[in-house]
Amino acid sequence: MENKSYSLKNVLLETGFAYQDKDVVKTKTELFCVDVENGKIKSIQPNNPNAQAIDAKGHLMLPAFKDMHAHLDKMLFGLPWQAVSEKRKTVKDMIAYEQQMIPVWLETSIERTEKMIDMLQGYGTDFIRSHFNVDPTSGLNSLKNLEKALNNKKATANAELVAFPQHGLFYTDTLPLMKDVAQIDSVSFIGGVDPYSLDGSIDKAMGAIVQLALDNNKGIDVHLHEMGESGVKTIEFLIDRTLENPQLRGKAFMSHAFALSRLSTVEAEKMAARLAEAGVGIVSSVPFGDIIMPIPILRKHGVEVLIGNDNIQDHWNTFGSGNMLQKANLIAELYGYGTEYHLSRALGFATRYKTPLDDQGNQQWPKVGDAADMVFVNASCSAEAVSRISPVTSLIHNGNVVF
Numbered sequence: 001m002e003n004k005s006y007s008l009k010n011v012l013l014e015t016g017f018a019y020q021d022k023d024v025v026k027t028k029t030e031l032f033c034v035d036v037e038n039g040k041i042k043s044i045q046p047n048n049p050n051a052q053a054i055d056a057k058g059h060l061m062l063p064a065f066k067d068m069h070a071h072l073d074k075m076l077f078g079l080p081w082q083a084v085s086e087k088r089k090t091v092k093d094m095i096a097y098e099q100q101m102i103p104v105w106l107e108t109s110i111e112r113t114e115k116m117i118d119m120l121q122g123y124g125t126d127f128i129r130s131h132f133n134v135d136p137t138s139g140l141n142s143l144k145n146l147e148k149a150l151n152n153k154k155a156t157a158n159a160e161l162v163a164f165p166q167h168g169l170f171y172t173d174t175l176p177l178m179k180d181v182a183q184i185d186s187v188s189f190i191g192g193v194d195p196y197s198l199d200g201s202i203d204k205a206m207g208a209i210v211q212l213a214l215d216n217n218k219g220i221d222v223h224l225h226e227m228g229e230s231g232v233k234t235i236e237f238l239i240d241r242t243l244e245n246p247q248l249r250g251k252a253f254m255s256h257a258f259a260l261s262r263l264s265t266v267e268a269e270k271m272a273a274r275l276a277e278a279g280v281g282i283v284s285s286v287p288f289g290d291i292i293m294p295i296p297i298l299r300k301h302g303v304e305v306l307i308g309n310d311n312i313q314d315h316w317n318t319f320g321s322g323n324m325l326q327k328a329n330l331i332a333e334l335y336g337y338g339t340e341y342h343l344s345r346a347l348g349f350a351t352r353y354k355t356p357l358d359d360q361g362n363q364q365w366p367k368v369g370d371a372a373d374m375v376f377v378n379a380s381c382s383a384e385a386v387s388r389i390s391p392v393t394s395l396i397h398n399g400n401v402v403f
């Protein structure tokens with residue numbers, strides 16, 4: 001439904017923290033009327049339950065959620081259920097399987113990508129950073145189909161795209177394709193994957209990725225699953241190149257970066273300080289079990305840690321829920337963010353750090369003029385929403401009521 005101008009009533013907004021001694025014991029909230037015009041918040045007024053307006057029924061309004069790592073182009077979502085195979089153990093096994101299956105998946109990928117976006121929207125997400133395969137099997141077709149799906153959904157969802165050479169830059173002959181894709185306006189980031197284990201050389205593969213980004217004024221977001229020395233060296237390579245090329249600052253990311261999970265606390269602190277100094281971010285799907293990422297240390301040093309679902313239902317993994325509130329909940333539980341204050345801060349992992357209250361409890365969202373990208377949840381405050389993974393009751397994107 002497209003709406004140029006309308007009002008909402010009975011909108012629950014957070015207004016501050018209630019303290020006892022120095023501890024936050026409660027989040028203060030009040031009901032408001034919110035006017036939306038041309039995709040923006042036009043005014044925020046005291047509530048009038050009798051106003052001619054859409055009734056938000058006292059549900060909590062939060063910034064719409066952002067999934068910062070997805071592969072919308074090659075989900076198996078919409079195809080018959082299929083768990084992962086025991087036969088495919090390595091990245092190279094996966095590449096061989098993709099070479100066989102991608103032409104089949106592409107036949108139905110436009111409709112299935114739209115369905116996947118519907119599913120993410122159902123959990124309150126309206127913005128997605130999506131990687132798309134660039135490889136000799138896909139050619140440019142993964143991008144073409146993804147763009148068609150995104151165009152069909154453009155009134156209600158936004159995305160930024162990462163050109164992802166899943167089959168290696170050199171392991172398969174992908175660099176020439178990447179050079180073409182890097183020139184396309186709709187592509188924001190140059191991706192990569194495991195430069196040492198897949199392409200045999202950190203300098204060669206990472207050097208090519210950085211050069212493509214610099215030549216085409218793009219960001220960087222590289223998948224790095226490698227543990228140990230090659231993983232650490234790859235992260236350091238990106239830090240060094242970003243320090244040398246400040247135009248990459250804030251636009252350079254390592255996805256997964258599992259090698260950080262193997263560092264001692266002292267080493268992790270040093271690495272976090274260097275990442276922050278360079279403005280290199282980490283993107284994580286928040287693994288657990290034998291990989292625990294040092295997310296609190298990274299955040300303490302001011303590293304931008306972006307969170308995404310990555311695999312939702314595909315041939316790599318079927319455990320991504322698609323629910324960013326669930327990711328914030330997982331982080332809160334995993335790292336012990338259990339108090340009212342810490343739970344309320346954990347919401348930021350679902351919203352790329354846009355939260356209704358700042359760290360001191362001052363109201364900072366929504367403000368008049370903000371984009372009308374918001375989600376409504378059946379919760380009394382952010383802390384409850386994160387802790388209970390509260391149900392999403394409505395989503396508004398760019399002023400358009402999605403549901």
Ligand SMILES: [Zn+2]
Binds near residue numbers: 131311
């Ligand atoms: Zn991924």
